[in-house]
Amino acid sequence: MNEPCVVKLGDYSIEIGVGENEIEGQSVSGAFGKGNAYFSRVSGPGMDLLVADTTWISGERDIQAVRRNDSDELFDQLINRLRISVSPTERFPKLSLMEMRLAVPHSDGSRASAKKFTQEEVTAVIGRDIFPLLSSLRGVIPGTRESLLKDEGRRRTELGVVFNSADRIAPVLVWTLTRGIALLRFTKRESPIPGDFIKSGVVPEHPEVRISI
Numbered sequence: 001m002n003e004p005c006v007v008k009l010g011d012y013s014i015e016i017g018v019g020e021n022e023i024e025g026q027s028v029s030g031a032f033g034k035g036n037a038y039f040s041r042v043s044g045p046g047m048d049l050l051v052a053d054t055t056w057i058s059g060e061r062d063i064q065a066v067r068r069n070d071s072d073e074l075f076d077q078l079i080n081r082l083r084i085s086v087s088p089t090e091r092f093p094k095l096s097l098m099e100m101r102l103a104v105p106h107s108d109g110s111r112a113s114a115k116k117f118t119q120e121e122v123t124a125v126i127g128r129d130i131f132p133l134l135s136s137l138r139g140v141i142p143g144t145r146e147s148l149l150k151d152e153g154r155r156r157t158e159l160g161v162v163f164n165s166a167d168r169i170a171p172v173l174v175w176t177l178t179r180g181i182a183l184l185r186f187t188k189r190e191s192p193i194p195g196d197f198i199k200s201g202v203v204p205e206h207p208e209v210r211i212s213i
Contacts, residue, residue, distance in 0.1 A: 010195020
């Protein structure tokens, strides 16, 4: 049996491919149907989340937290919410795109929402520039839509990241930084800054464990 694949970011860790299963639900476009969910576990201070990278029968793909486990109640705001679409790119057929918006809590007690930030603002929230951290993973390129996709429209300055569509680490790494860690650091500024990217083990293509949600 291969060693489990674990990505360490200092005090945070991501166990890749802890399970897999067919699920039923709603895709980003609102279509109901079946999908194949590839599960990873994201852990850190007060954080023990089950995250699903789901490819739907419609061909759509997204990633979101689906189980809080023993995490702080803070993370209820992310369960089955604020999913991130993993979209194909027209310019590069074998690459996928994820937008990088941060999970932001609200002072009025309403649930967190995902908002746009500049690279400098993201650095201020997370405590470090996450672009070099993301680039530590082979084939992952962060940037603006203009730099990545030659987008000249009104969204050209928005942040995103492109990566090989078969990559299982990149989507959950982006989710961890922009959803889990961002929400934690917005709420508790004393929370640890993520450390450098360190990977061990082999990414399982099809995990043997079947997880029901």
